[in-house]
Every structure is written in structure tokens, then in C-alpha cells.
Amino acid sequence: MTEPFKYYQRNKGASSVLVILMMVVLALFGLSALTASLATVRLTEKSGNWAGEYYLLEAEAEKVVAQLDKVLHDAESRAVGYMEEKAFLEEAGTVLPADLQKMVYLNMTEYLPESGRDAYLGRVMEAVYLTHAVNEIEKEFPGAELEYLDNIYGHVIEDEATSAVLFGLTVSEETDENAKNIDLLIEIVFPGYSIHFAGNEVSGTRLSGGLRYNIVEWREWQEAFGYSEDIQYADPVRD
């Protein structure tokens, strides 16, 4: 019975089998390493694309901030113009509401003592600035939301705290699926001027480091990914 199985005990050909096995194992390792490397390359590509899109979106948000500052710069220039023209000494005007303009006129010409006029003019200038700013923002940014923290004339009518307006806008990437967005919330503030009014002459100096706005929120978010139950055998984008 042992005769037919004799060849099992021979070592001839075993080296070939070992070499083939080794080759197969090495080939498997090689393929695994290659697959892992290719997967990493694709991941790196994706992360590079993601960073590129993210910075492009940030650029759009920065452009919105620049455009807003342009509007505010114009409002500041017009507020300076209001002061230079001494429009606060006129009974009627086109910038402030008629009642408020009349009140400013009366305060400056009759009611306020000289010592209180400089500080009051600072608040009037702020009201003029915010009036121009709000009007222009509504024209330039139709999609923006404006939130008034106080009546923007409150500190002119009564001695209230400095008023502020919040500007809210969402900047989105131009794509249909999983769009990236940036929520902007910007507080519009008056940069502040030190005003001096004496002998019918008015002058003012901008406060050092004064800003026309403060960025309150800069929130980046992406729409949630949806999962498909279909099995995708290939990447349609790459293929």
C-alpha cells in the first residue's frame, strides 16, 4: 500500500512550490502596498481640493467684507460732510428724519450749554453715519439681514448707550450638492470722532484705531452628506 505514495516523501520539486508560494505572497503584499498608496493619493487629492474650495469661499466672504467697508467708508465720508457743512445748524435737512433734524438744530442753537455741544455732536455724527450706512446696505446687499440692537437715534434723542447694527449674511459656494457656506455676522459701529465746536467753527479728529465694523461671527459649515443605498463600483468623477 505504501508504494503509490512514495513520491510524497521525496523532496524533489518542493523548492519550486516554495518559490511559487513566495512569489504569490510577495505579489499579494505588493498589490496591497500599491492599493494603499493609491488610496492615499486619492485622499490627498480630495483634501487638496477641499482646501482649495474652502479658500475660494473665504475669498468670497472677504470680498463681502471689503464691499461692506466701502459702503461704511462712504457713510463715514458723508457724516464728515454733514459736520463740515454744519448741517446741524439747519432747521431742515435731508439726511436725518425731519423731527430729529429740528431737534438737533434746537439743541445746538438754544437748549444745550456750550460745554455739552461737542459730545452731542459726536452722537449726531454717529446717527448720520448709521443712517447712511443702513440705507446703502439695504441697496447693496439685498440678501443681508440687519438687526438693530437699539434705536439708531436713541442716543441722540435721549442719552442712551451707543447704538449698533448687526449685519448678517451667508456666503455660499456655487454648487448644488453639499455646498460650503460661511455665516457672517458683522457689527456696524461708528469709528468715533473727537469733535470741537467753537465760534461757529467745527473740527474733528478720528479716534486712533477706530473701526467701522467688527466681525462678530465667521462660521463655516457644510451641508450634510446624504448616503445613497446604491452600490457605486467606480468613481464617476474620475472615470
Add this chain to the structure above:
Amino acid sequence: MRKFLWINNEKGFTLVEVIVSVAVLCLVCGIILRLFVTSDDLRENNLDIEKAQVTVSNIMEQLKSSDEPLPADMISEPDFDGSLTLTQYYDSKWKSVQSGDSPRFVLTAVLRPEDEGLYTEGSFGNSGESNPEASMLFGISISIRDVERARELASIVSAHYYRNMGVDHD
């Protein structure tokens, strides 16, 4: 029993058989080794791309976080259109080197004014003093090139609004 005769064959192999089998073995080994070499090339290449991506992001964040478009020690002469260019060199291990040290990677950041900017005088009437303020939107593009392989590894484009340029912040 006749069919097992080849096992008991003591004749060995001819030279041609040995040469052919070694050739086949070499071919198979070459293919398998090629897999490893390709995989290693891809991995090294990918490491460079990842490093380049991190580097361009770092430089972008540095540029965006500063008050001025470029720090004075990094600045180049402005181009005719007012662009500022920053160039940095790296060796193959991503250590910063000088341009004369045969760098492997070259980073180029270009800041280009997007508009004429804003300027505020900071005073009116005869106030005697002023606090001027200037702001400008710059488009920023940063890229890294592999000089040895003559190709671009990473690039990003963004913009930043520099406000209160040249103004001391309290």
C-alpha cells in the same frame, strides 16, 4: 508505476531549461519588485504633496493673520501693478534654505491688489491732528513647485481684506 518514472529521473536539467526558468523567475520577480517600487514612489510623492498642501495653508494663514500684506523682512519689490511677491525655498527634507543652495521646492506667494483701496484722512476742519486709515483687498495666490520634477505640487487662491494698514493698534 510507469507514470511516476519522471520523479525517479536522475538526469537533471539542461542548461537551456535552467536559463529559461531563471529568466522566468527574474521576470516575475521584476514585476513583483516593480509593485513595491511604484508603491514607494507614490508614497514619497504623496508625502511631498501633503507637505506642500500644509505649507501653502500655513503661509496663507500667516498672511491672513497679519495686519500688513507682507512682513517687512519678507517683502519683495512691488511689481508695476502693485503686486507683492514672497518666495521661499526648501530642500528635499522641507527645511528652509536660500535660493543659492539648490533648493528642491520653491514656494511663491503673490498678493495682488483687487481694487484701489480705501483711505480715510482721519480729521476735518482745523483739528490740527489726524489718524489716517487705509484698507485694501488683496487677492492671494500661493503655489509650490518641485524644481527637480518640474511640476506644481499644491496651489491655493484666496483673498484678504487688510484694514487699518499702517495704523498702530492699541
